[in-house]
Amino acid sequence: MADVSLHNVSKSFGGNRAVSGITLDIANGEFIVLLGPTGAGKTTTLRLIAGLEKADSGDIIIDGERMNAAGPSERDVAFVFQQYSLYPHLSVYENLAFPLRSPARKMLEADIDARVRKIAAMVRIDHKLENKSTKLSGGEMQRVAIGRALVRDPSIFLMDEPLSSLDAKLRGDLRLELKR
Known part of the structure; x- marks a missing residue:
């Protein structure tokens, strides 16, 4: 597992602010849950950590390394999406x-x-x-x-409503x- 820190991270889509100045520290091996109503920015926060979205401002740090410019493949993250994302032609x-x-x-x-x-x-x-x-x-x-x-x-395991x-x-x- 890895340490994950978000420092004053924000993300907007057009005129809509999805994440506003979130600061969060997750220790190696820690299990956390993001709770909130629809549209609160939970999925966007997970996508920012995974590198699927770029933060407008703030820093995303994984194991002490600033990852803002790093792509998903450089982050060693597994993401379980709410939609299953399986290969239908495979067993x-x-x-x-x-x-x-x-x-x-x-x-x-x-x-x-x-x-x-x-x-x-x-x-x-x-x-x-x-x-x-x-x-x-x-x-x-x-x-x-x-x-x-x-x-x-x-x-890092990220899960968007996995259960x-x-x-x-x-x-x-x-x-x-x-x-x-």
């Missing part, structure tokens, strides 16, 4: 394995297989590994999206797993 297994097959990772296929199966069991989707993502329920697709973030073991499509029991179980 659940292939969706989970996809980030591990990056040439930069240089992982052995046996290690990829072990990691995919471990994470699939954790998010309780291991019985669907051969299914295409188009054959899954909304809750199953959300679990695959969470698994795809977890499988990478990034420095909203899950039933109450699974939501509670996954909360415990995510805190680990």
Whole structure:
């Protein structure tokens, strides 16, 4: 995990101020939740940390390094979007394995297989590994999206309403797993 700091960060879209002077320090390994009404800037704040949006002002610091100009690939961030963002032509297994097959990772296929199966069991989707993502329920697709973030073991996990499509029991179980 990594330390993340936002110092007086602001972001506007046209005339609409989405984030206004937020200052926030998140310690390595800390688990935090952003709460607020629709339009309060929660998703924009996550997108700023991930590098998917550029701050109009202020500083975004990850592990002591100013990241304002750094792109998403330079931040070692996994982002679970509210919309599932799965590859529809790939199986659940292939969706989970996809980030591990990056040439930069240089992982052995046996290690990829072990990691995919471990994470699939954790998010309780291991019985669907051969299914295409188009054959899954909304809750199953959300679990695959969470698994795809977890499988990478990034420095920062960002999740935008990751548990909203899950039933109450699974939501509670996954909360415990995510805190680990």
